[in-house]
Amino acid sequence: MITRRLRLTLGIVTTMALVGLADSGTAEAQDRSGILTPRHREVGSPQNFAIEARLSLYQPEIDSEPGLVGKPYASTFGDMRRALVGFEFDWQALRIPHFGSIGPGVAASYTVLSAPTYVTGTTTPAREETSLEVFPFYGVAVLRLDLLNHDLHIPIVPFAKAGVGYALWRSYTDAGTASSVDPVSGKNQPAKGATWGTHAAAGLALDLNAFDGTAARNFDNSMGVNHTYIFAEYTWMNLRGLGGQKAPLYVGGTSWTFGLAFEF
Amino acid sequence: MPRVMPPGRTALRVLPVLFAVALLAILLGREGEAFAQSITVSPTVYRLNAQGQTFDRGLAAPNTYGINYADCVEDVSFRFNVTATGPGSAFYAFISQKGVNCGDSANRATQTAKCWPVMADAIPFKNLQDLTFRVRDLLSQASPNINPKVQTFTSGTDEVCQGKGFQTGRLELELQFFFLNGDSIAGQKGAITIPVDIKGPPKPTITSIGGGEGRLYIGFTAGSDQDTQGYTLFCNPPPGKEDPGQELLPVGAAAVCPGTAFPNATPIAAGTSQSGDNPDAGTSAATSEGVVLSSEYECGRIEGSTATEAVVTGLKIGYPYWIAMAARDGFKNNGAASDASCGVPVPVTDFWDLYKGAGGQAGGGYCALERVGGRTGAGALGLALAGVASLAVARRRRRR
Numbered sequence: 001m002i003t004r005r006l007r008l009t010l011g012i013v014t015t016m017a018l019v020g021l022a023d024s025g026t027a028e029a030q031d032r033s034g035i036l037t038p039r040h041r042e043v044g045s046p047q048n049f050a051i052e053a054r055l056s057l058y059q060p061e062i063d064s065e066p067g068l069v070g071k072p073y074a075s076t077f078g079d080m081r082r083a084l085v086g087f088e089f090d091w092q093a094l095r096i097p098h099f100g101s102i103g104p105g106v107a108a109s110y111t112v113l114s115a116p117t118y119v120t121g122t123t124t125p126a127r128e129e130t131s132l133e134v135f136p137f138y139g140v141a142v143l144r145l146d147l148l149n150h151d152l153h154i155p156i157v158p159f160a161k162a163g164v165g166y167a168l169w170r171s172y173t174d175a176g177t178a179s180s181v182d183p184v185s186g187k188n189q190p191a192k193g194a195t196w197g198t199h200a201a202a203g204l205a206l207d208l209n210a211f212d213g214t215a216a217r218n219f220d221n222s223m224g225v226n227h228t229y230i231f232a233e234y235t236w237m238n239l240r241g242l243g244g245q246k247a248p249l250y251v252g253g254t255s256w257t258f259g260l261a262f263e264f
Numbered sequence: 265m266p267r268v269m270p271p272g273r274t275a276l277r278v279l280p281v282l283f284a285v286a287l288l289a290i291l292l293g294r295e296g297e298a299f300a301q302s303i304t305v306s307p308t309v310y311r312l313n314a315q316g317q318t319f320d321r322g323l324a325a326p327n328t329y330g331i332n333y334a335d336c337v338e339d340v341s342f343r344f345n346v347t348a349t350g351p352g353s354a355f356y357a358f359i360s361q362k363g364v365n366c367g368d369s370a371n372r373a374t375q376t377a378k379c380w381p382v383m384a385d386a387i388p389f390k391n392l393q394d395l396t397f398r399v400r401d402l403l404s405q406a407s408p409n410i411n412p413k414v415q416t417f418t419s420g421t422d423e424v425c426q427g428k429g430f431q432t433g434r435l436e437l438e439l440q441f442f443f444l445n446g447d448s449i450a451g452q453k454g455a456i457t458i459p460v461d462i463k464g465p466p467k468p469t470i471t472s473i474g475g476g477e478g479r480l481y482i483g484f485t486a487g488s489d490q491d492t493q494g495y496t497l498f499c500n501p502p503p504g505k506e507d508p509g510q511e512l513l514p515v516g517a518a519a520v521c522p523g524t525a526f527p528n529a530t531p532i533a534a535g536t537s538q539s540g541d542n543p544d545a546g547t548s549a550a551t552s553e554g555v556v557l558s559s560e561y562e563c564g565r566i567e568g569s570t571a572t573e574a575v576v577t578g579l580k581i582g583y584p585y586w587i588a589m590a591a592r593d594g595f596k597n598n599g600a601a602s603d604a605s606c607g608v609p610v611p612v613t614d615f616w617d618l619y620k621g622a623g624g625q626a627g628g629g630y631c632a633l634e635r636v637g638g639r640t641g642a643g644a645l646g647l648a649l650a651g652v653a654s655l656a657v658a659r660r661r662r663r664r
Contacts (some may be wrong), residue, residue, distance in 0.1 A: 067625070192627070
């Protein structure tokens with residue numbers, strides 16, 4: 001469940017993102033007057049984008065689906081978190097001096113979980129494996145508050161993200177995609193589908209430029225990378241269906257995410 | 265003062281010179297004849313089945329025209345296109361390991377022979393002709409343990425196919441054609457290399473056999489051999505040929521297979537020590553080198569030599585199967601079969617079974633979502649991403 005505080009945070013971030021996008025034209029107009037600069041020019045080359053390589057400690061909340069009896073996910077895959085790898089691309093559409101940047105971002109990631117099946121009617125593990133693969137995507141508004149880094153020279157950049165999430169998923173065994181028979185229609189239903197939801201995240205990034213300014217300048221001159229960060233992020237993938245989606249598989253979850261980010 | 269020689273004495277002096285010139289001319293002429301004799305063999309070889317029809321075994325280069333175990337068992341012949349230039353009335357065909365000069369009479373001698381005739385008689389001379397040799401004849405002569413090492417031709421029997429005396433790896437034989445002048449080779453000989461491998465790699469060992477739904481997982485360790493390029497799996501019964509009267513084993517019961525594992529298995533190198541107490545592949549005809557199983561039992565293949573697990577699919581749940589496997593080499597020879605193991609496919613419960621059993625409602629495919637969610641779907645996300653991209657492009661253009 002999303003707490004009230006989280007809802008408030010999401011609301012603020014989303015509002016800021018929407019306002020930022022809607023007012024980008026105004027911001028540019030102000031830029032001509034010298035109040036705002038659409039591009040960050042503090043470290044050499046222009047800065048408009050960011051890219052992140054991400055590793056999350058993922059555990060889907062499948063067992064929290066309403067009406068589910070027992071814990072089929074935990075019974076099969078256990079409660080150990082699995083690696084979810086992905087990348088994110090952000091467009092830093094708007095820069096607010098002495099505050100930070102805001103803009104849209106998209107991301108894609110992937111994970112597959114595998115475990116032995118059981119001989120039916122027994123607790124004996126069979127040699128055959130059962131797997132669940134999940135491809136989470138999201139589109140978010142990203143706010144990066146780099147005033148600490150730029151103005152106070154504290155190389156920490158807090159950031160927040162909020163938007164829409166979407167995940168494709170499939171359950172399969174060694175024989176291929178699993179399936180079940182619909183008790184009403186009697187038709188075979190493949191064990192695959194997609195789930196919509198919301199996505200939010202908040203975290204801190206450490207600017208590595210602070211540790212080796214010369215290397216940072218060289219990196220910028222040669223590759224156009226203005227800042228390199230390592231970051232830690234707490235992620236809410238609230239993939240439980242959106243807009244009245246019927247019978248979604250709850251493949252979202254909360255997780256810690258770590259990674260490397262580049263602004264360029 | 266010049267000396268004048270009488271005419272009679274001049275003739276006496278010239279005569280020996282003329283004689284020498286004539287003798288030289290005769291010798292040179294003979295030498296020319298000898299050099300004119302030559303034989304060439306076309307590199308294109310045809311494989312003929314027992315009915316004399318050409319076919320392709322499907323072996324990959326450089327062994328396309330190599331001899332394998334199946335060629336021997338099926339009594340295949342190889343046809344060579346040979347061109348000879350005369351003069352001469354007949355020439356000979358010998359076989360040896362590659363690199364041995366069969367033109368050297370010592371290599372054709374009875375006690376120290378390294379070359380053996382592959383035809384009973386000399387080959388009548390023709391400028392261009394196709395010569396056909398049975399694979400068994402070629403192998404019989406080249407097999408160090410079977411050939412009695414005499415200079416007379418011995419026709420090969422199916423005994424040679426058991427590979428006695430052959431190693432498991434690739435061997436290169438050379439078929440040589442030449443004219444003989446007494447004991448010496450005359451003219452230029454023709455030769456063609458014939459790769460041979462009629463013995464598959466050593467048998468692997470099945471270390472585990474586990475059941476899945478309609479499938480069996482076979483863990484194994486390979487025999488120590490560089491020749492292995494894959495594995496062949498054998499099932500008795502093969503998938504689809506189950507006995508409908510066979511009683512299915514209850515879930516959780518130990519795998520018990522009925523009868524002899526693989527009847528009609530062919531022993532390798534019969535005549536060596538018997539191993540009736542621990543029969544390979546469940547047959548009492550097994551030898552210390554094992555047995556080769558018939559392709560009628562084949563139920564799967566693995567390519568590559570690094571695998572340690574094989575999967576047989578298409579099996580009947582609860583039905584007991586004998587399983588064995590053999591390593592395969594680049595000549596498509598299956599080596600000796602492993603000891604047979606018994607396995608039973610079992611019904612399994614996977615995550616989706618548990619989820620649905622617990623009352624889970626999801627599933628139905630990616631397209632099912634589009635119907636349920638109306639306009640929300642993958643297309644919507646695509647549109648959103650396209651929108652972001654368009655915004656970015658538009659903004660960049662405005663800046664320019």
